[in-house]
Amino acid sequence: MEAETEASPQHDDSPDVEEYRFDLPIETDDDLRTFLKVAWGVVIPDVRVCEGHVSPFEAFSEAFFARYPVTVWKGSRKLAGKTFTLGTLGLTEAATLGCDVNVLGGSGEQSARVLETHEQLWRHPWAPRELLASRPAMKSTRLTNGAKLRALMASQTSARGGHPCRLRMDEVDEMDLELLKAALGQPKSLGDVASQVVLSSTHHYPNGTMSSVLDMAEEMNWPVRIWCWRETSAPPTGWLTLEEVERTRQTVPKETFRVEHDLGEPDPGALAIDPAAVKAMFRRELGVFKGTPGEQILRPNLRRARVYAHGADLAFVRDWCVFVTLEADVTPFQLAAFERFRRKPYPLVASRHDERCEMMPGESRYDKTGVGIAVGQLMAAPNTEGVTFTGGAGPNSRARILGDYVAACEKGSFVFPFIESLYQVHARVTNEALYGSGHPPDEIVACALAYRAAKRMRSGFTAPHSIGSKSYWHVPTKA
Numbered sequence: 149m150e151a152e153t154e155a156s157p158q159h160d161d162s163p164d165v166e167e168y169r170f171d172l173p174i175e176t177d178d179d180l181r182t183f184l185k186v187a188w189g190v191v192i193p194d195v196r197v198c199e200g201h202v203s204p205f206e207a208f209s210e211a212f213f214a215r216y217p218v219t220v221w222k223g224s225r226k227l228a229g230k231t232f233t234l235g236t237l238g239l240t241e242a243a244t245l246g247c248d249v250n251v252l253g254g255s256g257e258q259s260a261r262v263l264e265t266h267e268q269l270w271r272h273p274w275a276p277r278e279l280l281a282s283r284p285a286m287k288s289t290r291l292t293n294g295a296k297l298r299a300l301m302a303s304q305t306s307a308r309g310g311h312p313c314r315l316r317m318d319e320v321d322e323m324d325l326e327l328l329k330a331a332l333g334q335p336k337s338l339g340d341v342a343s344q345v346v347l348s349s350t351h352h353y354p355n356g357t358m359s360s361v362l363d364m365a366e367e368m369n370w371p372v373r374i375w376c377w378r379e380t381s382a383p384p385t386g387w388l389t390l391e392e393v394e395r396t397r398q399t400v401p402k403e404t405f406r407v408e409h410d411l412g413e414p415d416p417g418a419l420a421i422d423p424a425a426v427k428a429m430f431r432r433e434l435g436v437f438k439g440t441p442g443e444q445i446l447r448p449n450l451r452r453a454r455v456y457a458h459g460a461d462l463a464f465v466r467d468w469c470v471f472v473t474l475e476a477d478v479t480p481f482q483l484a485a486f487e488r489f490r491r492k493p494y495p496l497v498a499s500r501h502d503e504r505c506e507m508m509p510g511e512s513r514y515d516k517t518g519v520g521i522a523v524g525q526l527m528a529a530p531n532t533e534g535v536t537f538t539g540g541a542g543p544n545s546r547a548r549i550l551g552d553y554v555a556a557c558e559k560g561s562f563v564f565p566f567i568e569s570l571y572q573v574h575a576r577v578t579n580e581a582l583y584g585s586g587h588p589p590d591e592i593v594a595c596a597l598a599y600r601a602a603k604r605m606r607s608g609f610t611a612p613h614s615i616g617s618k619s620y621w622h623v624p625t626k627a
Contacts, residue, residue: 173244173245174212174244177205177209180208180209180212180240181194181205183240183244184236184240186274187240187243187272187274187275187276188236188239188240188269188272188275189269189272189273189274190236190269191385191387192204192205192208192233192236192385193205193379193380193382193385193386193387194206194385195379195382195383195384195385195386196379197378197379197382198374198375198376198378198379200374201374201375201376201378201379202373202374202375202379203375203379204223204228204229204233204375204379204380205385206373207219207221207233207373207375208233208236208237210371210373211237211344211346212237212240212241214341214342214343214344216344216370216371217342217343217344217345217370218332218344218345218346218347218365218368218370219344219345219346219347219370219371219372219373220346220347220348220361220362220365220370220371220372220373221234221346221347221348221349221373221374222349222350222351222358222362222372222373222374222411223348223350223374223375223376223411224350224375224376224377224380224408224409224410224411225350225352225408225409226396226409227376227377227380227388227392227393227396227409228350228375228376228377228379228380229380229387229388230318230348230349230350231261231262231265231318231319232265234251234262234316234318234346234348235251235262235263235264235265235266235269236265236269237316237346238251238262238263238297238314238316239265239266239269239297241295241313241314242289242291242293242295242296242297243276243279243291243293243295245295245313245314245338245341246291246293246294246295246338246341247295247312247313247314247338247341248295248296248297248298248310248312248313248314248338249295249296249297249298249312249313249314249315249316250297250298250300250310250312250314250315250316250334251263251297251298251299251300251316251317251318252300252302252306252307252315252316252317252318252323252331253299253302253317253318253319253322253323254302254318254319254320254321254322254323254349255302255319255322255538260287260299261318262299262316262318263284263287263289263297263299266284266289266297267284270284278292279291279292279293280292287299296312298310298312300331302323302324302327303327304326304327304330307327307328307330307331307334308330308331308333308334309334310334311334311335311336312334312335312336313335313336313337313338313341313342313343313344314335314343314344314345315331315332315334315335315343315344315345315346316345316346316348317331317345317346317347317348318348318349319348319349319350320347320348320349320357320358320361321349321350321351321352321353321356321357321358322349322352322357322545323357324357325357325360328347328357328361332345347361347370349361350408350411351407351411351413351414352407352408352414352547352583353414353583353584354413354414354415354579354580354584355580355584355585356585359414374411376409376410376411377393377409381393393409396409397409398559399555400551400555401420401421401422401551401554401555401557401558402422402558403418403419403420403422403579404551404554404555407579414579415579417578417579417580418578418579419575419576419577419578419579420554420577420578420579420581420582420583421554421557421558421574421575421577422557422558423575425557425558425559425560426557426571426574426575428560429557429560429562429563429564429574430564430565430566430567430570430571430574431563431564431565431566432565432566434563434564434565434566435565435566436565436566436568437565437566437567437568438567438568438569439486439488439567439568439569439570440569441468441488441489441490442489443487444485444486444487445483445485445486445487445565445567446484446485447475447482447483447484447485454475454477454484454508455475455476455477455509455510455605456473456474456475456476456484456508456509456510457473457474457476457481457510457511457512457513457598457599457601457602457604457605458471458472458473458474458501458504458505458508458510458511458512458513458598458601459471459472459473459474459512459513459514459593459594459595459596459597459598459599459600459601460472460501460512460513460514460515460594460597461514461515461520461590461591461593461594461597462497462514462515462518462519462520462523462524463490463518463519463590467490467587467590468488468489468490468590468591469488469489469490469492469497469590470486470487470488470590470591470593470594471485471486471487471488471500471501471504471594472485472486472591472594472595472597472598473485473486473504473508473510473598474562474598474599474601474602476510476601476602476605477605480560480561480562480563481561481562481563481599481602482562482563482564483562483563483564483565484508485504485508486567486570487500488569488590488591494519494522494523494526495526497523497526498523498526498527498528501514501523501527501529501532502527502528502529505529505530505531505532506529510531510601510605511531511532511533511601511604511605512529512531512532512533512601513532513533513534513535513597513598513600513601514527514532514533514534514535514597515534515535515537515593515597516534516535516536517536517537520534521534535549535597535600537549546583546588547583549596549597549600550582550583550588550592550593550596551583552596552599552600552603553592553595553596553599553600554582556599557574561599562599569591570591573589573591573592574591574592577589577592
């Protein structure tokens with residue numbers, strides 16, 4: 149399964165000591181730094197850069213020594229190394245304190261991803277592998293000192309089960325708030341080892357779970373520790389390269405970088421797509437259309453030699469059923485067809501999809517939720533695949549699919565004729581509408597799924613076709 153890899157510190161395989169015994173307990177920050185370097189080959193950045201931020205090591209040490217019952221970590225997505233840091237923290241606690249550690253992520257996949265870091269830590273030449281009582285696993289690992297590390301499923305049953313000494317919660321903004329509240333009741337001190345909770349996340353959503361956590365932190369006097377890519381790239385202990393920062397800046401939407409990497413406050417009213425990019429994307433010289441129901445907008449002279457990518461958001465009564473087709477073998481991608489309607493029987497919707505795929509061969513992706521489940525069972529076109537949007541930050545997550553499309557819009561990856569209804573949706577959509585709790589605009593979902601199909605097919609294409617002028621026309625939609 150494809151998964152987004154979070155940047156993380158590199159191992160130091162050459163400790164600058166000839167021999168080291170893991171004398172316990174660890175009592176000072178210097179003891180902790182030494183253990184991390186020698187046992188796991190890890191140096192956690194320890195330089196403050198931005199005003200109001202801490203170094204990742206300060207947050208790590210504070211949680212390890214349980215200086216507060218609960219701490220909140222707010223950091224950049226991917227570039228802050230939160231997941232790696234949290235995984236290293238849990239393993240260090242289990243190995244040195246002998247206490248149970250539970251990891252709960254915004255999804256079961258995210259929980260397992262935290263424990264994935266352990267496998268590479270155990271491979272370090274100086275790792276205390278004599279502590280392993282079982283093979284390191286993504287769900288559960290036992291140590292000879294009695295400690296157990298577990299990755300929990302994102303469910304109420306998992307959240308209410310067991311009483312570990314330490315609870316590490318990752319990507320809480322992707323987590324149900326009631327699930328988080330239930331999990332907070334888990335931790336229980338073990339002898340002299342105090343219980344402790346870390347709530348770690350990027351703050352994605354203006355009215356999401358992380359917003360509630362920050363409100364709780366203010367009410368309960370929980371410390372909020374913040375760091376961004378500047379702390380993880382600062383010498384001499386930083387591991388992140390500025391080249392990787394710039395690559396990320398060029399990959400994600402501008403607003404996403406502002407919020408998720410520069411840690412700006414999420415603005416529910418902020419436009420999700422850069423207005424200049426939207427204007428450049430829609431070309432009046434290619435034709436001007438209303439995009440009203442009952443209108444198909446097609447590019448003429450369709451040639452079988454071309455390859456197409458289809459995206460569909462399916463609905464029946466309240467929302468729109470939208471079909472979008474891209475020419476997948478051109479640069480930039482060009483719109484080949486657009487159509488929207490509602491209140492059509494499921495068999496008609498399925499046959500309309502199949503007819504388009506027959507006329508314009510290629511791959512198709514549709515939203516496999518709600519009506520999409522029923523309609524998808526009636527579709528017969530080859531190379532058609534349903535996509536079930538998920539939470540978290542994985543490849544099928546709503547944020548990933550829509551964010552990839554927005555980033556491509558801002559990079560000039562599309563050329564559309566000026567379809568008024570489609571233009572208005574792109575020009576007016578806000579972060580809240582796109583990434584909030586409701587259903588995103590149907591037109592953008594269909595475009596994003598078409599782009600997903602086009603990317604899948606893109607490899608192997610060579611010389612792109614040129615862009616013509618005034619090359620679109622429309623026909624009435626079939627009854």
